Amino acid sequence: MRPRTAHAARLLASAAIAAVLALSVAGCKTTGDDITGSIGKSDPPRTEAEWRQSLDLWACRYRDKPCDADIAIAYARALRATDQRAQAVAVLEPASIRNPNNMPLLGAYGRALADAGNYQQALDTLSRAHTPDQPDWRILNAQGAVLDQMGRHAEAQRIYSAALKIVPDEPSVLSNLGLSYALMKDLQHAEVTLRRAVAQPKANPKVRQNLALVIALRGRFAEAETLARADLPESEAAANVSYLRQMLSQHSEWQKNGRRPNVPLPDSGT
Numbered sequence: 001m002r003p004r005t006a007h008a009a010r011l012l013a014s015a016a017i018a019a020v021l022a023l024s025v026a027g028c029k030t031t032g033d034d035i036t037g038s039i040g041k042s043d044p045p046r047t048e049a050e051w052r053q054s055l056d057l058w059a060c061r062y063r064d065k066p067c068d069a070d071i072a073i074a075y076a077r078a079l080r081a082t083d084q085r086a087q088a089v090a091v092l093e094p095a096s097i098r099n100p101n102n103m104p105l106l107g108a109y110g111r112a113l114a115d116a117g118n119y120q121q122a123l124d125t126l127s128r129a130h131t132p133d134q135p136d137w138r139i140l141n142a143q144g145a146v147l148d149q150m151g152r153h154a155e156a157q158r159i160y161s162a163a164l165k166i167v168p169d170e171p172s173v174l175s176n177l178g179l180s181y182a183l184m185k186d187l188q189h190a191e192v193t194l195r196r197a198v199a200q201p202k203a204n205p206k207v208r209q210n211l212a213l214v215i216a217l218r219g220r221f222a223e224a225e226t227l228a229r230a231d232l233p234e235s236e237a238a239a240n241v242s243y244l245r246q247m248l249s250q251h252s253e254w255q256k257n258g259r260r261p262n263v264p265l266p267d268s269g270t
Helices: 003-013 048-064 069-081 085-098 103-115 119-127 137-149 153-166 171-183 187-198 205-217 221-229 234-257
Strands: none
Touching: 048 069, 069 085, 069 103, 085 103, 103 119, 103 137, 119 137, 137 153, 137 171, 153 171, 171 187, 171 205, 187 205, 205 221, 205 234, 221 234
16 A cells, blocks of 8 residues: 555544654653553543643653553553554563563553554464453454454454454444455445444444445445545545545456455554
8 A cells, every 4th residue: 555545544544643743851740641551441532732742741650650551551552642653562562571461451562563563463462461251342353453454354253243242333343344344345244334333322433434435435435425524624534535536446446457445454443
């Protein structure tokens, strides 16, 4: 995937902030985020400025207590949100060595590895982040996304199905399952699954953008454009629409020549 196309795909398939931010050298703040020790804990979307503030806060706390697992998780989360993926891995790797049985930490480390493209290591790490007798649907969702990244779509879909047995109709799992179908060129099942995801009360804008992509791939661009513009500032909406037009062109080539279009991979989670 070319860099420009990859950037547009990230805009379409992810709500994560893509700006690369430098760590502040200012003094540590005394107010800010609560420590997020639970994998996949959901909270309201943040602006770039809010993530920058969070990053500064956790950088200071991490310097003071580099051995604290919860601080390492929160700091790495802010690094990932600001597209500093290698740095997030660097923070979580020593923390996971010091805390080999801390499952939230292993889950965060596995997701950071996936973000950095270390898929096999991510899969191995995520497998240790929960137990067969007490499976965590968030970890299952992340494992499925990593398997999709590795091209193992049938395995990924079995993992998503296992997660949905724990949390039926969870939109983040349904969204990843829908994208997995799209990666296998099964656009009909992809659309049905993503519509089911969008219908859930907890569905976020990212789920609707994924549905827009699949609808565009099926050739219904006007409907896809309406979905792509929803919930976004005009600049991002325009980028999404531009990407959808490119995807529609690639879809036509795919149908004519058997050439597979580029489809963003499922999300490995927050």
